[in-house]
Amino acid sequence: MNLKVSDFKIPEELEEYKKALVKFAREVLDPLADKIDKEDSVPEKVLPLVRDAGLIALPCPKEYGGMGLSLSQWWPIMEIAGGVGGNIRLIPHNSSAMWKMIYARGTEEQKRKYLLPFVKAEKLASFALTEPDCGSGTDIQTTATKQGDHFILNGRKHLITPRGPLAKPFDFCHVVAYSKDRSLRGKGISMFIVDVDAPGFSWSPMPDFIGLHGYPHLVLNFNNCIVPAENLIGEEGNGLDLALETFLTPSRWSIGISCLGLAQRMLELAIEHSKVRVTFGKTIASRQAIQQILAEMATNIYALRMMIADVGLKLDRGLNPAVEASMCKNFGDKVSRQVSDAALEIYGGIGACSAYPIERLYREARTLWLEEGTPTIHGLIISRDLLSS
Numbered sequence: 001m002n003l004k005v006s007d008f009k010i011p012e013e014l015e016e017y018k019k020a021l022v023k024f025a026r027e028v029l030d031p032l033a034d035k036i037d038k039e040d041s042v043p044e045k046v047l048p049l050v051r052d053a054g055l056i057a058l059p060c061p062k063e064y065g066g067m068g069l070s071l072s073q074w075w076p077i078m079e080i081a082g083g084v085g086g087n088i089r090l091i092p093h094n095s096s097a098m099w100k101m102i103y104a105r106g107t108e109e110q111k112r113k114y115l116l117p118f119v120k121a122e123k124l125a126s127f128a129l130t131e132p133d134c135g136s137g138t139d140i141q142t143t144a145t146k147q148g149d150h151f152i153l154n155g156r157k158h159l160i161t162p163r164g165p166l167a168k169p170f171d172f173c174h175v176v177a178y179s180k181d182r183s184l185r186g187k188g189i190s191m192f193i194v195d196v197d198a199p200g201f202s203w204s205p206m207p208d209f210i211g212l213h214g215y216p217h218l219v220l221n222f223n224n225c226i227v228p229a230e231n232l233i234g235e236e237g238n239g240l241d242l243a244l245e246t247f248l249t250p251s252r253w254s255i256g257i258s259c260l261g262l263a264q265r266m267l268e269l270a271i272e273h274s275k276v277r278v279t280f281g282k283t284i285a286s287r288q289a290i291q292q293i294l295a296e297m298a299t300n301i302y303a304l305r306m307m308i309a310d311v312g313l314k315l316d317r318g319l320n321p322a323v324e325a326s327m328c329k330n331f332g333d334k335v336s337r338q339v340s341d342a343a344l345e346i347y348g349g350i351g352a353c354s355a356y357p358i359e360r361l362y363r364e365a366r367t368l369w370l371e372e373g374t375p376t377i378h379g380l381i382i383s384r385d386l387l388s389s
């Protein structure tokens with residue numbers, strides 16, 4: 001099957017496109033995701049395949065080569081990618097939010113140099129906030145000191161998701177660092193574009209993760225790393241706000257969508273299995289105990305889907321649904337773990353065997369749990385809002 005997004009007129013034929021994408025996901029992407037997981041390497045054909053299927057350009061702005069889908073149109077497509085999981089899911093997850101930082105506050109030169117090739121998948125980008133020796137946010141230790149026409153970065157990041165193999169894990173990275181006095185807290189943090197070949201920048205692989213095999217996650221080292229002043233995104237001191245508004249909120253929502261896709265796929269697999277597995281002379285689907293489990297899975301998925309749709313509409317209206325995005329992330333985690341537990345129960349013993357797709361998706365649900373912040377931190381964001389009035 002040779003799916004090309006250019007074969008469809010978006011959005012009039014979006015339904016048509018989605019149907020073709022589901023077929024493409026089951027026939028081409030699922031086997032590839034299994035192969036990546038088992039062999040722990042990503043074949044070169046994956047990026048062009050995913051790009052040609054429209055999964056990178058669809059949500060990006062038209063003036064930079066994208067197809068300009070609204071987020072309400074985009075999330076059902078991201079849900080399909082969430083059902084594939086692994087490094088394939090990561091590509092559209094990454095592209096759905098990563099372009100916005102440069103788009104919102106970048107200079108025309110930054111847009112030409114980084115955004116245009118990013119949308120065409122000619123340049124790959126990562127995002128680096130988390131550090132090994134402190135909490136994420138205003139506790140970060142990485143610093144950027146202005147010297148003439150450049151900044152000098154010092155510090156370390158870890159757990160950073162790469163976009164390519166260890167030899168060249170990305171072309172550039174959005175890096176968050178203190179460039180002003182720490183007493184300014186959030187207003188002292190800035191965001192920089194760091195090219196992979198910047199002097200003083202190096203990286204090393206981290207040990208294997210539960211899921212997300214294919215490329216190793218990274219420790220990034222900034223050792224008097226030289227970054228041209230023109231690589232500052234927006235104003236000095238607006239880096240944390242920029243990250244929260246343009247990247248972290250849509251990205252947390254997108255993790256919720258990934259959880260939704262994964263849970264929906266688990267439900268489909270559990271239904272299929274329950275209809276063919278016969279014990280004591282009957283299919284397990286005919287047992288009320290199994291029917292109750294399926295009903296609870298579907299109910300949770302439905303509730304999550306409604307939350308995702310609501311945040312999509314709010315983002316499209318230009319609102320800042322940061323609290324709702326945290327709710328989607330937290331509820332998405334719960335649903336994907338509950339549904340993956342239930343699917344494993346319905347599969348019985350063979351569900352734990354890697355010959356069956358739920359084994360990989362089950363592990364994937366455990367990494368989604370931690371991506372883009374823990375449940376406790378999202379609980380703090382939600383309750384801070386509740387208690388502020």
Ligand SMILES: Cc1cc2nc3c(=O)[nH]c(=O)nc-3n(C[C@H](O)[C@H](O)[C@H](O)COP(=O)(O)OP(=O)(O)OC[C@H]3O[C@@H](n4cnc5c(N)ncnc54)[C@H](O)[C@@H]3O)c2cc1C
Pocket residue numbers: 126127128129130131134135136158159160161162209212367370371372373374375376377
């Ligand atoms: C698969 C994967 C991919 C990732 N990719 C990236 C990436 O590309 N870029 C990036 O920057 N990061 C990335 N991360 C990091 C991820 O965002 C962090 O792991 C996550 O935000 C939690 O931060 P931490 O690991 O520093 O946990 P910690 O801050 O060490 O937290 C440990 C525990 O303490 C709790 N805790 C911490 N502070 C408080 C507090 N103030 N009050 C109450 N409880 C608290 C937490 O909730 C958690 O339960 C990735 C992580 C994973 C697992």
